Amino acid sequence: MDWTTILLLLDSTLRTASPLLLACLAGLFSERAGIFDIGLEGKMLVSAFLAAGFAYATGSAWLGLLVGIAGALLLSAVHGLASITFRGNQLISGVAINFLAAGLTVVIAERWFRQGGRTPQLDSGSRFTEITLPLAETIRPVPVLGPIYAQVVSGHTILVYAALLAVPLSWWVLFRTRFGLRLRAVGENPAAVDTAGVSVARLRYAAVAIAGLLCGIAGAQLSTAEPAAGFVRDMTAGRGYIALAALIFAKWRPWAALWACLLFGFFQALEARPDIFVRLFDLRVPSALLSALPYVLTVIILAGFVGRAIPPRAGGQPYVKER
């Protein structure tokens, strides 16, 4: 495999991974606080729609992002209400949110734009464009590192960098702050937090809200950050579930989440390059079978190298004091 191909693969890896990563971190905050969230998909979808819709209407990607986040937060609030306040089944609530998002986005999009449940295409003014990092061109000639910096690291939208930045930030918040300590505690043993005089519900709502925020950014990225430019119905295409898988893969840890998502992104990038298989192994894989590749590889790695994943102990269970 030649050097350019590798660079391209890595470049694609990063782009593909970043919405997954944001969603995965969203799930991480929520599940670390003991709230399972299979509604990542729905929250991303709603944000994708609102972000694109408002970016189009206002001409500002940033305003779009804000509204997208607000939409995702609203769904988070529903999830919180169901699973925290009313101690409902978190999985059902997530399923309902996914349904709701899939339906509402199209209905409203059609109402507003009359373009068949899509938003109009965004021009470059109203979407997040690629940023060339400082010195990218100057460093390019440097062997190995130069092209990696200029081609792989540089030249993504701010949301990709936000996703990458979210990893250390999440790690820092979770493991270096009071809030993080309490949040992790509430996912392990809410009674410990309660008897320490801290409100379990408030913490969990906060966690769910952070999940909303991150899903909001992820959704906006899918619809308003280059190369994307607009909303198409169901455009999350199962990424919420993949993010969930990555979260388990990563055993609910931020850095591992980064690697898991990058790995998945890499497999997807590889899937787009059947020529590599032909060149390397002289192997022509039928395209339908090729698309199973990321999933097969994931299972193999999971079975071969990743041990048992122990979820947060209080995960999925509503905190009930009195039976």
Added chain:
Amino acid sequence: EGPAVIFDLGGKFDKSFNESAYNGAQRWAEETGQSYAEFELTAEAQREQAIRRFAEQGYSPIIMVGFMSATPLSQIAPEYPETKFVIVDAVVDAPNVRSVVFNEHEGSYLVGMLAAMASESGTVGFIGGMDIPLIRKFACGYAQGVKAVNPDATIIANFTGTTPAAWNDPARGSELTLAQIGQGADVVYAAAGGTGVGVLQTAADNDILSIGVDSNQNYLHPGEVLTSMVKRVDNAVYEAMAAGADVETGVVVMGVANDGVGYALDEHNASLITEEMKAAVDAAAAQIASGELVVHDYMTDETCPALTF
């Protein structure tokens, strides 16, 4: 009771043949001021249900788009001999059925020629939604067109996925486009429904050319969409509706010859299509129309001389 339209599972806004059919129906409704009934399938079981329902309520013609309705329709059509049915994209052999099929391979051949002529790198791309026979038909015609102009050209073909989500994943479309650009492609042809939105966008962003599909998508990125392979499902629907209950039955082949398929040329891409290009393609179109030039149809033997799947 007037005409009825049954849209296939992708829904009437699939940026593909359903949407095209919808546009044709809307055009008829606006022009005549009449209304029509419609149904968007959400489950396989509704195919029969919808056909029967409309037939029983007296609608005629009942127009359905999508090859998957062929088998159910072939069973139901004889039960309602008074009703006229129109099926788009498949052939059903029954006296009261009008089957409209398109020579997508011919249209794709033409845009393939344009792609090869516009390409400077000699590498062009194709992005399909799912790897299904219909899309292979597109790809195969396209590849033949490319090779006709430049026998040494490289054609890269990718498919988005294997679940229905593949038709609505513009992000994946973008990624595939970038991967093809990475391999040197400077023209990409998208036959992937909503996913194509991402393909065209990414092509425009990266200053390469793209080719739209089904309807004329040149306007999406003026000056950056080389052309669109138009498949006039809208016309087929419009005509059927206009003919009403007296619509002629039998097989209607919409090809280059009768403008059922073709390439789009308008103010948005005029600057991209040079006179020679236009001349060459129009010549080929004429040859196809006259039968002088036969573009191999993947469906005849399920192989493709210009591309392996």
Added chain:
Amino acid sequence: MDRMPRWADLILVPLISILLAGLISGVVILAIGENPLRALGIMVSGAVGSTYAWGYTLYYATNFIFTGLAVAVAMHARLFNIGAEGQATWGGLGIALVALYLPWPHWTLAMLGSAVAAALFGAAWAAIPALLQARRGSHIVITTIMFNFIAAALLNWLLVGPLKPAGTMETATAPFPPATHIPSFRDMFSFGETILFRSTPANIAFFVAVAACVAVWWLIWRTRLGYEIRAFGHSEGAARYAGIDATRIIMVTMLISGGLAGLMAVNNTLGYSERLILNAVEGAGFIGIAVALMGRAHPFGVFLASILFGILYQGGGELQFALGIPREMILVIQALVILFTGALDNMVRMPVEMIFAERRRARAPIAAPGPARSSPGHMTPPSDPGKPAE
């Protein structure tokens, strides 16, 4: 704990929840300029008002019963099987292979053979995730998600290449031979001049589904294996102490689960389309999750929830026919029903409990005669601890 009578818990609370969901759906329908009462009427009569309506409602319900049972059985062993979608896909493949390539003298044998093939194929597709979970600790949620995608890819390949009859566009196998035709409701329930269930997809597989409900109920609450599955699900430590082998339980449970999901193909593939269609499962595997959760993993609950979803599917279709309400709006209505009856049901339960507590307090001095009406849950004897761990 009996904070309120059983009938209130099982009937009243869900009823109020559905009403609430209906109310909000009504507002949504109003918002798009339709009359909610009329919509309700159409939905109800369209889903349960005739044998025709039932013929569709029960067809959908049959799919959901199988996938719901699949998820429910796994849930009893505390395994979250997200893979019913892929397992049902494989079930269809199994049926296609035996229906197309084996000669069947009579539909009874064909149905038997198909059911066995569907169950075996579905089970096989669950076996690998199960083995990985038992032996390697690979989380079954990830592996089953992955296996859904892999199943879709495999089927896509098969239905474009090896299994597709030449010359057709349709991504489907050839139609199955007539000998494999199993009776539809119409075949079964029409006599003389009266034709019932005219042109509806419901078929004898519904009774297979009902039998599967009973069988699962029997398995879970009446057999030693079921006891072991539940014990393992509630407490791995106690199960080990009791000499219950974890690997065996994980494997057996997932095989049963996958087999049930696979059986869905008897309904949609053998019973209805009579050929294997690409993406024939159409998300029923995921609806199965909702159904199992709402039915609290109890076969009777799964049955009821499946009927509810069948009604929503068929009724939603009728809304589209009659009022032209777009299909996405129907999705919204379904979401609201899931939300209110499934996730927010404590919102209703809490106040209802309070009212009953007040009434009990008020009546306390009088010798309590107990709840007047008898429990409607006669299919679930009190000896059944119906709920798995939440």
Added chain:
Amino acid sequence: MPDPVPAIELRGISKAFGPVQANKDISLRVMPGTIHGIIGENGAGKSTLMSILYGFYRADRGEILINGRPTAIPDSQAAIRAGIGMVFQHFKLVENFTVLENVILGVEDGPLLRPSLAKARAELKALAEEYELEVDPDAIIEDIGVGLQQRVEILKALYRKADILILDEPTGVLTPAEADHLFRILRNLQAQGKTIILITHKLREIMEITDRVSVMRRGEMVAHFRTAETSPPELAEAMVGRKVLLEVDKTPARPGAPVLEVENLRVVDAKGVERLRGISFRLHAGEILGIAGVAGNGQSELLEVLGGTMKATGSVRLKGQALDISGNALGRARRDSGIAHVPEDRQTRGLILDFAAWENVALGYHHRPAYGSGTRLDLAAMQADARDKMQRFDVRPPDPFLAAKSFSGGNQQKIVVAREIESAPDLLLIGQPTRGVDIGAIEFIHKQIVSLRDRGCAILLVSVELDEILSLSDRIAVMFDGRIMGEREAARTDARELGLLMAGVADTAAGRAA
């Protein structure tokens, strides 16, 4: 003499959980600087009352006065502010956090952890010195023993500057040495002017350390005593409502043929640590061999190996037949060969809490023909069997349809004991038979064990309660660090001698001769 103001005064506290009235109109006064004991049967409502005081539950009715001032305690935050600290019966620790993290949880000094942790580290050091409460601040909770975990709970309370400390059955999981240590700490705290409420089932502890004692029964406060003016029999009677035998009544053993022969048993755990380092002993029919030792010295592993849930090397013979000890899924084979096992932890091993009592009565025996034929379970037979066993073992309430979790600890234990004893085993393995169990139930369980012995069963008893070991066993082996330090005739030894062995002081020739 002017009465001092009580540190705590509860007036008319009532609390219902659904239909269960856990506390009925309870009044209690606790004087400052005293150690106040609260006793009562399992389920009497002790924990509930204290949880109300700590703001974990809210009372339906009633009033709380702290130092004479009416104080609303809607949540634990308020309780902490009012100077109350509580060590729960089931610890409220985050298992995968460090000691330090658990200590600061909820009372961090700022939004960043680092300074809080540093400050807490210093403070812990000071507290450790002041009260003999050493604990490694960086240890992960799940890696340390329950004794240390409890210490962390006490440290948590002290770190929050608690003046009133509630301890709910603190010694239930402690070894005698740890309990002694705890009491030294409590006296120390008392000397500093702190008020302590101590819930326990052990009358010896009440007599030893409390100043006053209040007795609860079925949700009500039934009696108050000055400790100096009462006696264990009187307290026991107040608690249970009848006279209770506090001594085990048993005749000398008549050991028969050897039932269990253990030779050079070794276990290495997942982390590679050797947990059993060559255990050998013999156990005869009609004899109770008590295994004494501080928790964590290999007793649990010994039980697990013999019970078939842990693999080991060495040899084990049951009535002359070699047992397979090479696997960890042999529970069923063990039962079939005549070994019954009352596990140490009834909540996570011995019972399935969500199962009904009748289902639990079959746990491990569910494959027996008595419970059905073929693959089918005969529910009626299971239920009848459960009803019968529950009646004979005085499980209260004797309702087989109740979920195991709704029984009190003592009654849960009776269900497990009933199941295992009634299987008529040749060998009974029994771990911590009376942990957390009230005296009425202890009396009953002890009686059952002795009568099983008298019927010729060999019994291996593991307990961290020296009193229990001494009064039940015929022979006693002491384990330390995965080895048997020595064996004694129960009649010819005492707590002091066993204590030395438990501390790892090697077996001396003199000891054996004594």
